[in-house]
Amino acid sequence: MKDIINLINTNNSFALFCHISPDADALGSMNALNLALKKMHKKVYIYCDGKVPRNISFLKVNLEKNTSLIENIDVCIMLDCNSMDRLGCYAKYYEKAKIKAIIDHHQKDNYKFDVEYVDSSSPSTADILCELFKTMKVKINALIALNLYAGLSSDTGCFVHPNTNIYSHIHSSELIEQGFNLENANYNMFKFKPRNYLRFYKTALRNTKQFLRGKLYITTFNLRAYRRFSKICDESFSFQFLDGIDGNEIRARITEKESGVFTLSFRSNKFANVCLVAEKFGGGGHIRASGATYSGSLKEVVPLIIDACREELGKAK
Ligand SMILES: [Mn+2]
Missing domain, CATH: 3.90.1640.10 (inorganic pyrophosphatase (n-terminal core))
Known part of the structure; x- marks a missing residue:
C-alpha cells in the first residue's frame, strides 16, 4: 500500500x-x-x-x-x-x-x-x-x-x-x-431484470443440460441466441436462475460471441475450484467464479468442459 x-x-x-x-x-x-x-x-x-x-x-x-x-x-x-x-x-x-x-x-x-x-x-x-x-x-x-x-x-x-x-x-x-x-x-x-427477461429465461432453460448426475449444468448460447439476447439482457442473468439447486456444484455457460469463438464462464457452489477449470482453457479468475475463451466448435468444447469439471469434482471426498 x-x-x-x-x-x-x-x-x-x-x-x-x-x-x-x-x-x-x-x-x-x-x-x-x-x-x-x-x-x-x-x-x-x-x-x-x-x-x-x-x-x-x-x-x-x-x-x-x-x-x-x-x-x-x-x-x-x-x-x-x-x-x-x-x-x-x-x-x-x-x-x-x-x-x-x-x-x-x-x-x-x-x-x-x-x-x-x-x-x-x-x-x-x-x-x-x-x-x-x-x-x-x-x-x-x-x-x-x-x-x-x-x-x-x-x-x-x-x-x-x-x-x-x-x-x-x-x-x-x-x-x-x-x-x-x-x-x-x-x-x-x-433485483432488476430487463423487460424481456422471460424470453431470455425460456431460451436459457431450454439450452441448459445436466451432466455428471446433476453436479454440472451447462447452459449454451449459440451465436444466434447471443445476438438476440445481448440487446435485451446482460449475460450474468443466465447464472442466477440456476443458483443454489440442491446437488448441483458447477454451472458452466458457453456463449458464442463470434462465429467459432466462445466465452466460457464457470460458477461453483460450495467446494469446486472453478479457477482451475478455467485455467485448463487458458483463462482464470476466482475459486467460485472464473472464465476463459475457447476457439473451435461447440461439439469439441462441451466434452472438454465435462472432463475438466469431472476432474475438479473428483478431488472432493
Ligand atoms: Mn472484483
Missing part, C-alpha cells in the same frame, strides 16, 4: 483501466479511484473495453474514448484484473505506459508491474480501495461511497458468497454512512 500511496502523491496524471465485460467491482472501483484522485486535483482519464451494464448505470461512470490522451500520462493503473489480455482493446496503450501499476484482488499473474497492490484474500477491489482511502485520509463523498459499495456488495453476491468477511460488512457500513441511496443501489444490482 505504501508504494501506491507514494505513486499517487508523486504523480499528477493517471489513466485507469479495468477488465473487459466490466462488472460493478471493475467499474465501481475504477470510478471511485477516479473521483478520489480528482478530489486531489489530479488529471485522470478512465478506460474500459465494454459497455456499462444498464443495471449499474447509477454509478455515473463516464468512460473516456480518446486514447491520444494516454500519451502524456504519468501513470497507468489497472484495476480488478491482472493481465494485459483482460484490458481488451486498451492493452496496447497500457503496455506503453511510463509507469505501470495494478490494484487488484485476483490471484497474482506472472507479469511484473512497476507498482503492485494486490491482495488476493480481499473479497473485492473496492475493499482494497476502502483501506487505501482510509490510510490516505481521503474524504469519501456519497458518490465515491456508492461506487465502492457497488463493487464490494456485487463481488460478494450481496454478502452471501464465501468470500464475504467481517471487513465487507465493516466497509459497507462505513460507506452507507455517507448517505447514498442504498435501496436504489440494491434494487438495481440484485
Whole structure:
C-alpha cells in the first residue's frame, strides 16, 4: 500500500483501466479511484473495453474514448484484473505506459508491474480501495461511497458468497454512512431484470443440460441466441436462475460471441475450484467464479468442459 500511496502523491496524471465485460467491482472501483484522485486535483482519464451494464448505470461512470490522451500520462493503473489480455482493446496503450501499476484482488499473474497492490484474500477491489482511502485520509463523498459499495456488495453476491468477511460488512457500513441511496443501489444490482427477461429465461432453460448426475449444468448460447439476447439482457442473468439447486456444484455457460469463438464462464457452489477449470482453457479468475475463451466448435468444447469439471469434482471426498 505504501508504494501506491507514494505513486499517487508523486504523480499528477493517471489513466485507469479495468477488465473487459466490466462488472460493478471493475467499474465501481475504477470510478471511485477516479473521483478520489480528482478530489486531489489530479488529471485522470478512465478506460474500459465494454459497455456499462444498464443495471449499474447509477454509478455515473463516464468512460473516456480518446486514447491520444494516454500519451502524456504519468501513470497507468489497472484495476480488478491482472493481465494485459483482460484490458481488451486498451492493452496496447497500457503496455506503453511510463509507469505501470495494478490494484487488484485476483490471484497474482506472472507479469511484473512497476507498482503492485494486490491482495488476493480481499473479497473485492473496492475493499482494497476502502483501506487505501482510509490510510490516505481521503474524504469519501456519497458518490465515491456508492461506487465502492457497488463493487464490494456485487463481488460478494450481496454478502452471501464465501468470500464475504467481517471487513465487507465493516466497509459497507462505513460507506452507507455517507448517505447514498442504498435501496436504489440494491434494487438495481440484485433485483432488476430487463423487460424481456422471460424470453431470455425460456431460451436459457431450454439450452441448459445436466451432466455428471446433476453436479454440472451447462447452459449454451449459440451465436444466434447471443445476438438476440445481448440487446435485451446482460449475460450474468443466465447464472442466477440456476443458483443454489440442491446437488448441483458447477454451472458452466458457453456463449458464442463470434462465429467459432466462445466465452466460457464457470460458477461453483460450495467446494469446486472453478479457477482451475478455467485455467485448463487458458483463462482464470476466482475459486467460485472464473472464465476463459475457447476457439473451435461447440461439439469439441462441451466434452472438454465435462472432463475438466469431472476432474475438479473428483478431488472432493
Ligand atoms: Mn472484483
